[in-house]
Amino acid sequence: xxxxxxxxxPLYRQIKSLLVQALEAGEWRPxxxxxxxxxxxxxxxxxxxxVRKAIDxxxxxxxxxxxxxxxxxxxTHNDPRAFFRFLRxxxxxxxxEPARSVPLECWRAKAxxxxxxxxxxxxxxxxxxxxxxxxxAGKAVVADEIYLPGETFAGLNLEMMKDAQDSFYTLLExxxxxxMIRAVERVRAVAADRASxxxxxxxxxxxxLSVERISYTYGDKPMEWRRGLYLTQDHCYLNELG
Amino acid sequence: xxxxxxxxxPLYRQIKSLLVQALEAGEWRPxxxxxxxxxxxxxxxxxxxxVRKAIDxxxxxxxxxxxxxxxxxxxTHNDPRAFFRFLRxxxxxxxxEPARSVPLECWRAKAxxxxxxxxxxxxxxxxxxxxxxxxxAGKAVVADEIYLPGETFAGLNLEMMKDAQDSFYTLLExxxxxxMIRAVERVRAVAADRASxxxxxxxxxxxxLSVERISYTYGDKPMEWRRGLYLTQDHCYLNELG
Numbered sequence: 099x100x101x102x103x104x105x106x107x108p109l110y111r112q113i114k115s116l117l118v119q120a121l122e123a124g125e126w127r128p129x130x131x132x133x134x135x136x137x138x139x140x141x142x143x144x145x146x147x148x149v150r151k152a153i154d155x156x157x158x159x160x161x162x163x164x165x166x167x168x169x170x171x172x173x174t175h176n177d178p179r180a181f182f183r184f185l186r187x188x189x190x191x192x193x194x195e196p197a198r199s200v201p202l203e204c205w206r207a208k209a210x211x212x213x214x215x216x217x218x219x220x221x222x223x224x225x226x227x228x229x230x231x232x233x234x235a236g237k238a239v240v241a242d243e244i245y246l247p248g249e250t251f252a253g254l255n256l257e258m259m260k261d262a263q264d265s266f267y268t269l270l271e272x273x274x275x276x277x278m279i280r281a282v283e284r285v286r287a288v289a290a291d292r293a294s295x296x297x298x299x300x301x302x303x304x305x306x307l308s309v310e311r312i313s314y315t316y317g318d319k320p321m322e323w324r325r326g327l328y329l330t331q332d333h334c335y336l337n338e339l340g
Numbered sequence: 341x342x343x344x345x346x347x348x349x350p351l352y353r354q355i356k357s358l359l360v361q362a363l364e365a366g367e368w369r370p371x372x373x374x375x376x377x378x379x380x381x382x383x384x385x386x387x388x389x390x391v392r393k394a395i396d397x398x399x400x401x402x403x404x405x406x407x408x409x410x411x412x413x414x415x416t417h418n419d420p421r422a423f424f425r426f427l428r429x430x431x432x433x434x435x436x437e438p439a440r441s442v443p444l445e446c447w448r449a450k451a452x453x454x455x456x457x458x459x460x461x462x463x464x465x466x467x468x469x470x471x472x473x474x475x476x477a478g479k480a481v482v483a484d485e486i487y488l489p490g491e492t493f494a495g496l497n498l499e500m501m502k503d504a505q506d507s508f509y510t511l512l513e514x515x516x517x518x519x520m521i522r523a524v525e526r527v528r529a530v531a532a533d534r535a536s537x538x539x540x541x542x543x544x545x546x547x548x549l550s551v552e553r554i555s556y557t558y559g560d561k562p563m564e565w566r567r568g569l570y571l572t573q574d575h576c577y578l579n580e581l582g
Binding site for chain 1: 400401402425426428432520521522523524525526527528529530531545546547548549550552553556570572575576577578579580581582
């Protein structure tokens with residue numbers, strides 16, 4: 099055990115943070131099998147039950163994924179469940195529609211005060227800005243403006259996004275090694291301005307859902323600030339409480 | 341162990357459903373201490389570890405509440421954390437404001453098709469409808485229309501709501517023994533109609549958040565259908581993903 103482990107924290111919590119540190123350091127990559135409970139118990143010199151309890155919590159938090167008879171894997175955005183986990187929009191009809199991301203623009207800029215605050219950068223530090231539309235059944239339903247820390251995502255460009263077969267987060271994970279762990283969303287109702295009205299094919303002033311998200315990777319580090327406008331004529335933002 | 345326990349389910353899951361059955365039957369009421377892990381282990385003839393695992397899950401689902409050194413209690417809507425759990429509205433300023441519920445009307449009716457579907461009643465069965473406003477810092481921010489099954493809540497009236505010191509769910513829990521366990525919300529952006537514009541003091545057509553909720557008690561039984569309109573000029577609907 100490291101002597102820097104927090105005091106007063108139960109042993110399994112300490113093992114949990116050591117596992118998070120290993121994930122953060124990229125010791126095991128998204129989708130990879132992690133060592134068995136027995137191997138980890140030997141490595142950390144604790145009981146297998148303590149390792150299991152740490153893994154239980156990491157699985158409950160969706161950082162790890164247990165597969166019956168196969169072992170424990172680092173969770174990945176490729177998991178189909180990950181899609182709904184981060185996009186709460188569902189059709190009112192209940193019929194699942196294919197979603198398609200249409201990247202519009204990608205450019206480099208300097209962080210203004212808002213982006214700097216959201217991404218915990220200094221004003222003027224480099225950022226990458228992405229504009230894209232999400233279509234459901236061929237209809238534009240979401241207009242996103244996405245702000246990313248410029249250093250980490252220096253190589254991101256429009257071609258890369260157009261070529262990507264998978265979701266945006268899968269791209270960030272596979273090309274830049276950044277996995278989003280959790281996000282906080284602030285949802286409001288706003289009137290469509292001219293630009294968003296045009297993209298979403300509604301009249302200016304129509305009610306839209308404004309969804310502002312900050313996504314965090316390991317260690318509560320913000321890695322994305324996203325401002326989305328959702329058309330909720332045929333869709334709704336679904337949320338489970340309790 | 342009951343011979344009706346589901347097969348192939350791990351033992352602690354079976355203990356978990358027996359505990360839920362006891363909660364549902366009112367063996368321990370909201371706020372009450374439940375028996376110790378050792379007593380429950382004896383009662384169900386399983387190990388204390390199995391009972392602990394069942395309680396772990398029920399605590400994670402907010403049905404039970406562990407208190408350090410005091411034991412495990414049936415969760416109650418009186419718990420301050422329960423308030424945010426069901427009302428996701430927070431001020432944009434970040435400054436917590438006192439909320440006040442202002443009951444406007446309470447009347448009996450027969451379920452129409454929408455209410456019947458939401459509450460799993462037959463069309464024409466009795467329901468109770470409540471209209472109320474939630475004020476933050478003296479300003480009307482939420483206009484709620486609440487539909488309840490008429491038989492369960494036959495005694496509910498406006499005076500009772502006006503007299504209540506606590507939240508609406510605390511009232512339903514303390515007076516009618518119904519505890520809401522979880523809820524599903526469908527959130528959309530809509531334009532204010534004349535009635536809601538008047539209540540929330542905005543212009544007709546202003547964007548409002550429409551929050552439609554179905555709340556469930558034990559056994560996934562719907563006990564409330566609620567249609568809320570939220571003014572999100574100074575507030576937002578906060579959601580944690582991941």
